[in-house]
Amino acid sequence: MRDRRTIIIKDLKLRRIRDGLRNVFLAAIRVEWKKKFDELKNVKRYGDGRRKSLSSMNSAEVANFRSLQKELAKLEKIAERSICSCVSCGRGDRDMVYNKSYDSWYCTECYNGHRLYAKELFQTIGKTKPQGHEEEVIHELYESFLDFEEAHEIELGLVKEGVLIYLLRFHHYLGSSPYATLSEIQGVLCRSREIIVHVLNSLERNGLIDLLPSANDIKARLKKHGVEEANNALIKSKRFMGVNNAFPEDLEDFHLLLDLRSDKLEYDNPELIETLIRELKSDKTPPEEIRRKVEELKVNLGF
Ligand SMILES: [Zn+2]
Known part of the structure; x- marks a missing residue:
């Protein structure tokens, strides 16, 4: 799990103590909040109780007003983000999980619910690309409930096969050794740079490729073991296609192959x-x- 901390207390007596402490903490924040809130109300009124508009306050009063507003917001944030209550459902009597990306605590029930939804969301090939800014933000939030491998499990499998087959069939030559660049692979596979780099690094760690840094780009080259793996991936991909051995001969073939693999993986x-x-x-x-x-x-x- 990415930057995740879970605090689980099984013993009932300890749970009661924990819940009691959480309530004491939240109550202390509420008292402090109420105090500041009353101060704020006073700043907003004349001595006779009439409302005072912001424009009729002097500069010291305005400064005081703003600082009280900020303190109230800060207290609310502390209460919301604290381990004392779930940022999603507000309950305080459950075990909690910390989500570092959002500096927030979730009860295990909400956390698991978000995780399940995130898994479903991200493992649907081709349907996970966010449309517009709002969806991008939502996806980012959901992504934080999974680690990278989990969030992109199917995509990563597909990209791995794509990279291997591309390197096998569509390489250039560097001296006598065949290679392709990161930006080329990215352009052909139409995936984010982050995913391609992740796959390239894992292929290198597994001894399937060499990565050679070059100006503004990375060159990838199949190693002997990688050639075997790429051939296996190709055989697996072509199994049901009834095509000749030369397939894929050009990039159009290659895209067709990837599309069919994507459908198959989704079906699997x-x-x-x-x-x-x-x-x-x-x-x-x-x-x-x-x-x-x-x-x-x-x-x-x-x-
Ligand atoms: Zn919750």
């Missing part, structure tokens, strides 16, 4: 098929139509 993951079925159901697709679509997919994939 039963959770994703369930997701597809759920989506069709929520669109009020009749059951026989759903069955037909699933069967059609199986036939297309050679099952």
